[in-house]
Amino acid sequence: MKSVTAKEMYNIDRKAMEDYHLSGVLLMENAGRAITEKVLKHLSKDSIVVVLVGAGNNGGDGFVIARTLANLGFQVNLIQIAFDQQIKGDAAEHKAIYLKFGYQMTQINQTDIYQDIIQSADVIIDAMLGIGFQGELKEPYRSIVKLINSLNKTVIAVDLPSGVPAETVDGPTLAVQADITYCIEAPKPSAFIERYANFYGEWETVEIGLPKSLLEACKTDVWTLDKVKQTLPKRDKHSHKGSHGRGLVIGGHKEMPGAVRLTATAALRSGVGLLTVGSTSDVLPIVASAVTEATYMDLTDPKLDFESRIQPFDAIAIGMGMGRSDLSRQWLDAVIESDKPIIIDADGLYFLKSHLAKLAERKAPTILTPHPGEMAMLIDQTIQYVKNNPFEVAKDFAKNYQVYLVLKGAYTIVTCPNGEQTINTTGNPGLAKGGSGDCLAGIILAQIMQKGSLKSSLANACYIHGLAADLAIEDHHSTTDLLATDLINFLPDAFRKCLN
Numbered sequence: 001m002k003s004v005t006a007k008e009m010y011n012i013d014r015k016a017m018e019d020y021h022l023s024g025v026l027l028m029e030n031a032g033r034a035i036t037e038k039v040l041k042h043l044s045k046d047s048i049v050v051v052l053v054g055a056g057n058n059g060g061d062g063f064v065i066a067r068t069l070a071n072l073g074f075q076v077n078l079i080q081i082a083f084d085q086q087i088k089g090d091a092a093e094h095k096a097i098y099l100k101f102g103y104q105m106t107q108i109n110q111t112d113i114y115q116d117i118i119q120s121a122d123v124i125i126d127a128m129l130g131i132g133f134q135g136e137l138k139e140p141y142r143s144i145v146k147l148i149n150s151l152n153k154t155v156i157a158v159d160l161p162s163g164v165p166a167e168t169v170d171g172p173t174l175a176v177q178a179d180i181t182y183c184i185e186a187p188k189p190s191a192f193i194e195r196y197a198n199f200y201g202e203w204e205t206v207e208i209g210l211p212k213s214l215l216e217a218c219k220t221d222v223w224t225l226d227k228v229k230q231t232l233p234k235r236d237k238h239s240h241k242g243s244h245g246r247g248l249v250i251g252g253h254k255e256m257p258g259a260v261r262l263t264a265t266a267a268l269r270s271g272v273g274l275l276t277v278g279s280t281s282d283v284l285p286i287v288a289s290a291v292t293e294a295t296y297m298d299l300t301d302p303k304l305d306f307e308s309r310i311q312p313f314d315a316i317a318i319g320m321g322m323g324r325s326d327l328s329r330q331w332l333d334a335v336i337e338s339d340k341p342i343i344i345d346a347d348g349l350y351f352l353k354s355h356l357a358k359l360a361e362r363k364a365p366t367i368l369t370p371h372p373g374e375m376a377m378l379i380d381q382t383i384q385y386v387k388n389n390p391f392e393v394a395k396d397f398a399k400n401y402q403v404y405l406v407l408k409g410a411y412t413i414v415t416c417p418n419g420e421q422t423i424n425t426t427g428n429p430g431l432a433k434g435g436s437g438d439c440l441a442g443i444i445l446a447q448i449m450q451k452g453s454l455k456s457s458l459a460n461a462c463y464i465h466g467l468a469a470d471l472a473i474e475d476h477h478s479t480t481d482l483l484a485t486d487l488i489n490f491l492p493d494a495f496r497k498c499l500n
């Protein structure tokens, strides 16, 4: 599945019309009918349906939905939130068909009755504003949105909840609070941005007959189980431990020995061939007592030649619980100078700010795994700015510094140095705890050393991390009690689901 911006959607629409001779009226009919099909699940034969229709093509979809439902015998009230002269093009054609069928509508200037009609609804269909919405919501939409949100009705949004932009806009958000949104062909980026996502309620896509090749050409993938099944490498019968990568985890200090332990265990559970943990002499025994399958490297040993000791490894993850000592800064410097694929997390990101310019020159891939706070620190912005503009922030950063960026959040976004992005949809609020990120670093370390593209390895790692948490809360845990250790215990179930 793709996530498609408004600009991309308008382009697809235009090409569908120009190159494939699919008319706008036909696409609107398809959209309206596809959504009606879904709406039927929410109706009983006595339901009173109110369809709110705006001035643009989102409103055009509303005319088709109202006509189709009325034609099936449902009691439908259509309110046109626009003056007649504002309804143009394809929407006007469908309005004419609606009226030709003999169905009634209420006009926007009939203020005294339309509020009562909205209040009488069992189900409200919001076909007021879609991807053409820009800026701040204007009247009369503002008052209508407030009225809808004050009522306890089933609200179904067409393409987007009105008031939610396809992508971020500045200013406060006033939008329809939908129970479910039926997204035309693809969810728009705002479905994955914290400040807008809740307005969608649940969301599902509907197919309206646009050529698949046009959608597939869009750059942002919503990573689904199908994608994971297609791309997650299966182990070859003749493989040996050397075929699955030799990983090094560097981190931990005496006040935080658990982080590397989580990373190491997660890496081992995620398919790494051989794993070494490098840490301080006081941390190593604590980790070693819990992680039997790893080997260890004392990074505080004065005789250690760090540069030569990291040479045999295929990839390195650094930063988890590492602390901010001079020693850890030196480890990070050496790791950045190396020609190894590296994952920089947590305290490693703290030191990274002064090294950013070096990243673009690295010969091997660099993967950064910031949460929004760390991202904000790296770009001198507020956390809110990062959360409001995650796609743009991640893309600019990944392209500028030629890194793979895993921007963590409720929907973790993986961005490649060429700007391609994937959105993760697994995971739950149980992950909002110390230790979750350490596990993710371990899964990533293991996955990037397997076959397949780096983009799919990273997207799969995020998917499996979230899936383990989702499976953990199915029967055993809740989002309140879930610990990172529990997540690791559910990695076997997650892998089995993805590999079978």
Ligand SMILES: NC(=O)C1=CN([C@@H]2O[C@H](COP(=O)(O)OP(=O)(O)OC[C@H]3O[C@@H](n4cnc5c(N)ncnc54)[C@H](OP(=O)(O)O)[C@@H]3O)[C@@H](O)[C@H]2O)[C@@H](O)CC1
Pocket (backbone or CB within 6 Å): 009, 010, 012, 013, 027, 028, 031, 054, 055, 056, 057, 058, 059, 060, 061, 128, 129, 130, 131, 132, 133, 134, 135, 136, 137, 138, 139, 141, 158, 159, 160, 184
């Ligand atoms: N292939 C596809 O994708 C297909 C897409 N289809 C559908 O078309 C939809 C896109 O239609 P669209 O381009 O006409 O825009 P739409 O969302 O109806 O909004 C335009 C209206 O909003 C108004 N308006 C804007 N900002 C506002 C504000 N702040 N406050 C208040 N009003 C504001 C603006 O008014 P204006 O600024 O012009 O005065 C104008 O009247 C899409 O989401 C999907 O549902 C399907 O039919 C078939 C194929």
Ligand SMILES: [K+]
Pocket (backbone or CB within 6 Å): 058, 126, 127, 128, 129, 130, 157, 158, 159, 160, 161, 162
């Ligand atoms: K809408």
